[in-house]
Amino acid sequence: MVKICCIGAGYVGGPTMAVIALKCPSVEVVVVDLNQKRIDAWNSDTLPIYEPGLDDVVKQCRGKNLFFSTKVDESVMEADIVFVSVNTPTKTTGLGAGKAADLTYWESAARMIARVSKSSKIVVEKSTVPVKTAEAIEKILTHNNKSEIQFQILSNPEFLAEGTAIEDLFHPDRVLIGGRETPEGQKAVQALKDVYAQWVPEDKILTTNLWSAELSKLAANAFLAQRISSVNAMSALCEATGANVAQVSYAVGKDSRIGPKFLNGSVGFGGSCFQKDILNLVYICECNGLPEVAEYWKQVIKINDYQKSRFVNRVVASMFNTVSKKKIAILGFAFKKDTGDTRETPAIDVCQGLLGDNADLSIYDPQVTEDQIKMDLTSKKFDWDHPLHLRPMSDTTTLEKVRVVKDAYEAAKDSHGVCILTEWDEFKTLDYQKIYEGMQKPAFIFDGRNVVDANKLREIGFIVYSIGKPLDAWLNDMPAVA
Numbered sequence: 001m002v003k004i005c006c007i008g009a010g011y012v013g014g015p016t017m018a019v020i021a022l023k024c025p026s027v028e029v030v031v032v033d034l035n036q037k038r039i040d041a042w043n044s045d046t047l048p049i050y051e052p053g054l055d056d057v058v059k060q061c062r063g064k065n066l067f068f069s070t071k072v073d074e075s076v077m078e079a080d081i082v083f084v085s086v087n088t089p090t091k092t093t094g095l096g097a098g099k100a101a102d103l104t105y106w107e108s109a110a111r112m113i114a115r116v117s118k119s120s121k122i123v124v125e126k127s128t129v130p131v132k133t134a135e136a137i138e139k140i141l142t143h144n145n146k147s148e149i150q151f152q153i154l155s156n157p158e159f160l161a162e163g164t165a166i167e168d169l170f171h172p173d174r175v176l177i178g179g180r181e182t183p184e185g186q187k188a189v190q191a192l193k194d195v196y197a198q199w200v201p202e203d204k205i206l207t208t209n210l211w212s213a214e215l216s217k218l219a220a221n222a223f224l225a226q227r228i229s230s231v232n233a234m235s236a237l238c239e240a241t242g243a244n245v246a247q248v249s250y251a252v253g254k255d256s257r258i259g260p261k262f263l264n265g266s267v268g269f270g271g272s273c274f275q276k277d278i279l280n281l282v283y284i285c286e287c288n289g290l291p292e293v294a295e296y297w298k299q300v301i302k303i304n305d306y307q308k309s310r311f312v313n314r315v316v317a318s319m320f321n322t323v324s325k326k327k328i329a330i331l332g333f334a335f336k337k338d339t340g341d342t343r344e345t346p347a348i349d350v351c352q353g354l355l356g357d358n359a360d361l362s363i364y365d366p367q368v369t370e371d372q373i374k375m376d377l378t379s380k381k382f383d384w385d386h387p388l389h390l391r392p393m394s395d396t397t398t399l400e401k402v403r404v405v406k407d408a409y410e411a412a413k414d415s416h417g418v419c420i421l422t423e424w425d426e427f428k429t430l431d432y433q434k435i436y437e438g439m440q441k442p443a444f445i446f447d448g449r450n451v452v453d454a455n456k457l458r459e460i461g462f463i464v465y466s467i468g469k470p471l472d473a474w475l476n477d478m479p480a481v482a
């Protein structure tokens with residue numbers, strides 16, 4: 001029986017390994033983590049992450065060929081294939097701070113693998129890492145293990161998106177495996193290919209050299225984020241000209257060379273990876289003497305930051321240039337629908353911007369807890385991407401002006417404005433008449449995700465702002481600084 005161990009029981013390690021266990025009943029999969037609470041949750045009825053379909057997959061194989069454990073050394077020692085799916089955050093201090101990937105967790109995992117291994121192993125990079133990381137890992141492994149055993153490093157980046165992780169893992173567009181172009185390297189590639197081939201069609205399993213696989217992951221995220229920044233840049237121009245970003249996206253995406261996906265204008269992209277991976281790409285370009293290329297990708301982040309501050313400015317400007325002591329309802333805090341994940345969510349920047357103008361916020365999200373929201377609003381940039389037990393404690397007591405409530409109606413009651421920051425389906429079907437009646441007048445809706453029918457809301461009496469859509473007369477008369 002092939003034994004797989006995955007270090008890191010997070011958003012990637014958990015679902016990926018659960019699907020491997022489900023699809024490969026003859027493989028034993030152990031997912032390990034240093035975080036006892038997280039492992040306990042994986043072994044309970046309330047999994048540590050919310051992901052549609054995940055409960056079902058875990059229930060089918062947990063205790064049979066899928067195990068979650070904190071016995072890191074023991075599980076790694078027994079494994080034939082070790083996936084490493086630990087955090088690779090942006091460095092906050094030292095060389096490359098604010099851009100470079102912090103490989104502390106990866107390095108300590110590699111040193112541990114070297115220390116405990118008594119048999120040859122395939123070590124798989126599942127985390128997103130800078131190109132050439134495999135070379136560094138190889139050195140750590142070979143210099144820290146004195147026996148005759150061999151380590152083969154593979155790069156097998158993950159392309160799942162949160163909210164659709166299980167579907168993405170069941171039917172991936174492609175699985176990418178990079179390895180050394182030596183006979184041993186190719187043998188290792190084949191061993192991993194055999195695992196995926198149990199459910200992924202062979203023509204979707206791509207094999208490349210190590211560096212192409214590592215770089216393809218950074219490139220894919222950069223391309224995806226670039227599409228969003230491109231459409232968001234257009235959304236500003238749409239508002240200035242009377243064009244409608246949804247119509248422009250549809251028309252542009254109809255070109256089969258461009259395609260329709262990832263062209264939704266929004267308050268900005270969030271999530272744990274787009275910004276981190278682009279910053280990392282920028283740093284790699286700078287280190288390789290390519291400042292023009294670095295500058296090109298940096299612009300994707302700049303537009304994203306611009307989009308978030310543009311939204312805040314629009315809210316404040318529309319309400320007579322101040323939201324001081326005004327109650328503003330925030331609907332949605334997760335970085336996208338169908339996840340409780342808030343890492344780099346645009347809601348953090350928008351809320352902080354409104355708090356900066358002294359607003360009182362009433363926040364509702366169907367999946368995000370009060371503790372999480374308060375931690376996010378008081379944490380320093382990039383601190384979120386460290387394992388929980390190593391994260392600095394934030395001072396949530398400073399948040400007197402934030403209330404987290406149980407539903408959208410409570411959030412909106414007596415508010416001056418409602419900001420929709422996540423595209424949860426339930427926000428499409430709220431009783432907006434009831435919401436309007438309970439609000440201060442004039443009543444504003446700022447739709448950062450283009451989920452509501454603006455015309456219907458205008459009929460009710462709302463002043464509506466929808467990203468990238470023709471502006472209400474009111475908004476035209478209250479221009480916002482960009």
Ligand SMILES: NC(=O)C1=CN([C@@H]2O[C@H](COP(=O)(O)OP(=O)(O)OC[C@H]3O[C@@H](n4cnc5c(N)ncnc54)[C@H](O)[C@@H]3O)[C@@H](O)[C@H]2O)C=CC1
Pocket residue numbers: 007008009010011012013032033034035038072085086087088105106108109126127128129158159160161162272273385387388
């Ligand atoms: N979240 C996502 O949708 C995607 C993430 N990725 C990449 O996958 C990697 C992991 O991301 P997530 O799963 O989202 O992170 P996460 O923070 O949810 O999980 C990482 C886990 O690794 C554990 N860990 C850290 N160091 C450890 C060590 N030495 N030994 C044992 N456990 C350790 C942490 O306690 C944590 O539970 C990152 O490199 C990320 O860029 C790639 C594709 C998608």
Ligand SMILES: O=C(O)[C@H]1O[C@H](OP(=O)(O)OP(=O)(O)OC[C@H]2O[C@@H](n3ccc(=O)[nH]c3=O)[C@H](O)[C@@H]2O)[C@H](O)[C@@H](O)[C@@H]1O
Pocket residue numbers: 128158159160161162163221224228261262263264265266267268269270271272273274335336
């Ligand atoms: O490396 C990663 O972590 C993953 O990053 C993204 O996945 P994820 O961040 O989970 O979610 P996306 O669906 O890509 O959404 C990212 C952000 O962009 C926003 N978005 C997305 C699409 C769009 O058209 N407009 C838009 O604003 C979303 O609301 C969200 O805030 C990629 O889609 C995955 O392929 C990749 O594996």
